[in-house]
Amino acid sequence: MIFAVMAALLVTMVLTLLRTFLGPGLYNRILAINTFGTKTVLFVAVAGFLFGRPEFLDIGILYALVNFVATVAVLRLTHYQELVSDTEGGEGR
């Protein structure tokens, strides 16, 4: 049962990384990385139950926090990208 769930999570993580590599544009990649982070949290939780070590759930909580903060920070940087290129690029960029 748990093995089936772990296999499904691994296959989904591989598909998400594939979308990260070939996704056109920036936002597809950010979406794929965010989904990959959520899947990592689920994978860590399921692996903790498989190995009989529920202490892995703390790592899952921390990873969920870091994933959300990283997504928001990267989106803030993409929003400032055009401002930075406008002020530093001069004319003709």
Add this chain to the structure above:
Amino acid sequence: MSVLEVLSGVLLVAGALAVLTGGVGMLRFPDFYTRIHAAGITDSAGAGLILLGLLLRVDAWDTAVRLLIILLFLALTSPTATHILAHAARRDGVPMWREGDPRR
């Protein structure tokens, strides 16, 4: 096999199915916004069902509390991140896919 184990297995298999569906949909949908829909399926239904299925298997009390913390945190932050992402893409001028357009 008690009733709780059977129920937990059903929830885990349903969650794994939802996760796989969203993963396949992220590759097959033609557009960024439709891919957001597929990712939302994995974030809400997949994560919720898998964590509820694990919650029926716990022995200790603090493990259940940690699982509930993860569930609440994902339920709060995942729609927020998705909304911020769609808003940023819409503001950046990512075009919407109409029927008959080529896949992007």
